Amino acid sequence: MISERLVLGLLWALPACVIHESGTLVQIDLSAERAIALSLGPTVRLTDGVLLLQEVHLEPCPSTAAAVWRAFAPVSTAYAHSGPPPSIGPAGQAMPLFVPALTPVELHPAVGRYCGVTPLFAPSAQAPTLQLTLEVDTPAQTVRIESPAWVRPQLELNPPLELSADRPEAQIVLEVDGPRWLEGLDLTGTSTDVLGAALVERFGRALLARVQEPTP
Amino acid sequence: MLRPGPFILALFGGVIGSRTAEACATCACGDPTLTVMGAEQPFEGRLRLSFGFDLRSESVGTTRVITTEEQRLSLGVSYAVWDWLQVALTVPLARRQVTGVDLSRDTVYNLGDLDLRARAILWRDRIFAPTHLLGLTAGLELPTTPRAVRDDGTPAPIEAQVGTASFDPLVGLSYAFFADPFSFYASSTVLVPTRGRFDLLAGPAWLNTVTAQLQPWTEVAFRLGLDARLDGVAREGDQPDNDTGGFITFLSPEVVVSPVMDLIVRAAVRLPIIDRLNGDHDEGPMVTLGVAYDL
Numbered sequence: 001m002i003s004e005r006l007v008l009g010l011l012w013a014l015p016a017c018v019i020h021e022s023g024t025l026v027q028i029d030l031s032a033e034r035a036i037a038l039s040l041g042p043t044v045r046l047t048d049g050v051l052l053l054q055e056v057h058l059e060p061c062p063s064t065a066a067a068v069w070r071a072f073a074p075v076s077t078a079y080a081h082s083g084p085p086p087s088i089g090p091a092g093q094a095m096p097l098f099v100p101a102l103t104p105v106e107l108h109p110a111v112g113r114y115c116g117v118t119p120l121f122a123p124s125a126q127a128p129t130l131q132l133t134l135e136v137d138t139p140a141q142t143v144r145i146e147s148p149a150w151v152r153p154q155l156e157l158n159p160p161l162e163l164s165a166d167r168p169e170a171q172i173v174l175e176v177d178g179p180r181w182l183e184g185l186d187l188t189g190t191s192t193d194v195l196g197a198a199l200v201e202r203f204g205r206a207l208l209a210r211v212q213e214p215t216p
Numbered sequence: 217m218l219r220p221g222p223f224i225l226a227l228f229g230g231v232i233g234s235r236t237a238e239a240c241a242t243c244a245c246g247d248p249t250l251t252v253m254g255a256e257q258p259f260e261g262r263l264r265l266s267f268g269f270d271l272r273s274e275s276v277g278t279t280r281v282i283t284t285e286e287q288r289l290s291l292g293v294s295y296a297v298w299d300w301l302q303v304a305l306t307v308p309l310a311r312r313q314v315t316g317v318d319l320s321r322d323t324v325y326n327l328g329d330l331d332l333r334a335r336a337i338l339w340r341d342r343i344f345a346p347t348h349l350l351g352l353t354a355g356l357e358l359p360t361t362p363r364a365v366r367d368d369g370t371p372a373p374i375e376a377q378v379g380t381a382s383f384d385p386l387v388g389l390s391y392a393f394f395a396d397p398f399s400f401y402a403s404s405t406v407l408v409p410t411r412g413r414f415d416l417l418a419g420p421a422w423l424n425t426v427t428a429q430l431q432p433w434t435e436v437a438f439r440l441g442l443d444a445r446l447d448g449v450a451r452e453g454d455q456p457d458n459d460t461g462g463f464i465t466f467l468s469p470e471v472v473v474s475p476v477m478d479l480i481v482r483a484a485v486r487l488p489i490i491d492r493l494n495g496d497h498d499e500g501p502m503v504t505l506g507v508a509y510d511l
Binding site: 020 | 316317318319320321322323324325326327362363364365366367368372376
């Protein structure tokens, strides 16, 4: 007769069977042109550039009722974004300007429509927010900038990002409008601290976000 | 002498294997001893085999909503050592599927926490065919749930684990009343979980069942009951889970059929009618099917 102990032992030895299926996946990439011709100044060539991304939130599209209320409400009201939590660790994630990141920024948000994306570029204990090397042609000069300044631009996604069971994956590209970023800055005559802070602040204003189909 | 029909059917008032687990760590409802041991006065030496099947669902959380669907098979065996003491063992086997808001999904097939219980008859109004029966139940859930681990070596989320893998003692009182063709059963049980191997400390739970039975025919009975549960807040690690705990009551209609002697088949639904669960936590209706056979 099979003993109770043997039965229990066999039950315990049974391995749990786990089937895991991946869900949504949104990759965030950064993109910039290397050569930027400024209308009021020299041509600038960016030779190296990295920004440190600390957080990124996807902003759900407001419901129709909420949009109507905000449009016609007699008083302004605050509303909380309920995007998914950031998926970036405490050290942040370095995002190169010109080459794909070694470790892509990946989010796993809820299905739905997202009308905005809010990245936070900020320093960590180990690295500054911005590390940039650029070459100016007139007068020929190489400028190296590091800045601990931070910026949190709120970027619109138009058309919105739509995630569903049929379309669970997407890619958001943060494109840098080079002239808008650098136009009007004195790249060679300003102290690196001041220039670095200005570059970070204007970087936020020069960003555009768009959704593109994921690369296979 | 007791008539077999009402006697047998009255045993079967409650919940077959309705203990469910965990994330909602004590999402149990009803009194599982009714299935495994029955409510009636035991016959010395009686051996009962039973199995139950439960289907339930719930959703927990806001920004990280987890939807859980569970099918649970509970294999039970009970033995009446004397006519005043029964012991029982229940082995739960479960398929649990949890789906996140990001559509990621874990489906786990696993053994749950074994349930050991004993019930002693404290008082009865007479030796044979008692009308009133008062019992004391004590038990212990054993940490037998193996940790479910994905193929890449990462553990499945706590919501997908089919048990808490903890020692959970419990104690309760039950009262049964028999007056053919009616019967009545009530029980109140307190479960005090300890921290388990998954570092989850489920909140204490107070489980209550009140159910009335009408048995118009020997082979068929109808039951209507209320199953209420009051839970404390669970703690995952050091953090309280604010979407656990609270109070919920189910309305539980069911049909019990005894097609042949010593065999009981039952079907029940459990409908949540009072939901005062904490945070964002919704439990759906439950479906329960069960079979028990006395050897």
